[in-house]
Amino acid sequence: MPLDNSNIVSAAQTKFGALKGVTLREMFSEAVDKATVDAGVPKKDIQAAFIGSFIPEMLVHQGHTAPLLMDFAGMKGIPATRHEDACAAGATALRAAVMAIESGMYDTVLVAGVEKMTSVSTNKATEALAAAADDEFESSMGLTFPGVFGIAAVAHMQKYGTTEEDMARVAVKAHKNASTNPLAQFQKEISLEKAMTPRYIAWPLKLFDCSPISDGAAALVLTSTEKAKQYTDLPVKITGTGQASASMNLCDRDDLTSFSASVDASRTAYKMAGLEAKDMDFAVVHDCFTIAEIIASEDIGFFKPGEGAKAVNDGVTARDGDKPINPMGGLKAVGHPVGATGVKQAVVLYRELLGDAGPNQVSKHDTAIMHNFGGTGATAVVNIMRRADA
Amino acid sequence: MSEKPTVEEYLKNIQDSQFKAYKCVDCGMVIAPPSGSCYGCGSSKMEWANVSGKGKLVSFTVIHIAPDEFAEETPYYIAIVELAEGTRVSARLLGYDPLKPEEVKLGSDVKLDYEDTESGKKYLAFKPA
Incomplete structure (x- = not known):
């Protein structure tokens, strides 16, 4: 049965990028204010908070972040819990909130995600990110995150003939979409030639195949259907949700051209929503690397395995294509403050579904899918959302 | 043991x-x-x-940008190898030019080896059979 009681009534994000002079708690507070008081939801109405943050311990030397952040945002006292599932932290926080509302325990809850990554050097941030992979068996021999996706790319290229140019086209699309998104880290189009600059990070992945290191926060308010009426005439409903896990180690996977957790989570979410990939008007997927978008587009069933690259080349996934993917610019060009990303993806769905995405608006926007995954793809969360009047 | x-x-x-x-x-x-x-x-x-040490190359990457701990070793290969016994491991890949990855063929036969580093640490590795 589709979920019927989970309604997003407001959603917002801070600008993503290297936000100099802005601390973790300040970013959090800004996103929360935008999603609550600025959107007509009094903070006193919030009964519990679910917060995604990946690794503030290493990035800003701060653990136990949920109460700290809520205190700064003027909301101490209510239950506040941090969720950590690497890059899927935001979406697992959202999913916990959905379960809390659907259970009837709460009527109105806050979901937020935040990460401050630029207060340490790029090498330190890379080291912190590597903690999302298996340290004893893979990271300790020098396998990096770009390396993980480089291995997936080589397997995909070998099996399906995907090329470096196909991947570069994903970057070109991301930058084009982000060029009109004032909240994006990179608001500049790039040429295919530039995207192909042979500055290798982890062959065959080059600089422009990789999402950047970013700061940022995102927040939304989730309510029961009854409560939603207090805040808006038109909420966005989460009608299906799926989560799955897979081995942390790449070497323990039979197929390196697909992420099984993404496939499993999306099938669960579609089944719950009573919908299929063909019913989706657009998708927001976890494009931490360009190859990740191509694979995700196949894993969520938008395209057959091996046909994701062709869809990019044919413009099918462009903002004005038949199946737009990441119409506001994705992780690749908007930025990837790890714990914020899953919540930010929900913010994008909310805005697009309501028709509130300005120059980045897709033409068909009744129903959509978001896909957020963590680390090496060992956690994946997929949500199906539709506008309440659709 | x-x-x-x-x-x-x-x-x-x-x-x-x-x-x-x-x-x-x-x-x-x-x-x-x-x-x-x-x-x-x-x-x-x-x-x-004990394993035979025989394996086949499943996939690989070449790391060019690495955390401080590995920075001096770049560029280096990391590969997924399927052992003859059926299990797959991640390992360093030796005996190929890291600047010519397009010459490496997936499915190639490789055999167990080890890579010594200056720090004295050793990596599980494979080289062409």
């Missing part, structure tokens, strides 16, 4: 150039890197297994 395999000893074996896999006592499945339960039958009874 204890009868019941441990992760600590698995890692030490590599440092000693004596790679060994886990093997499920109940169904015989060979497993590496270690798992607390068998992928085949779910049993948590494990013993050590």
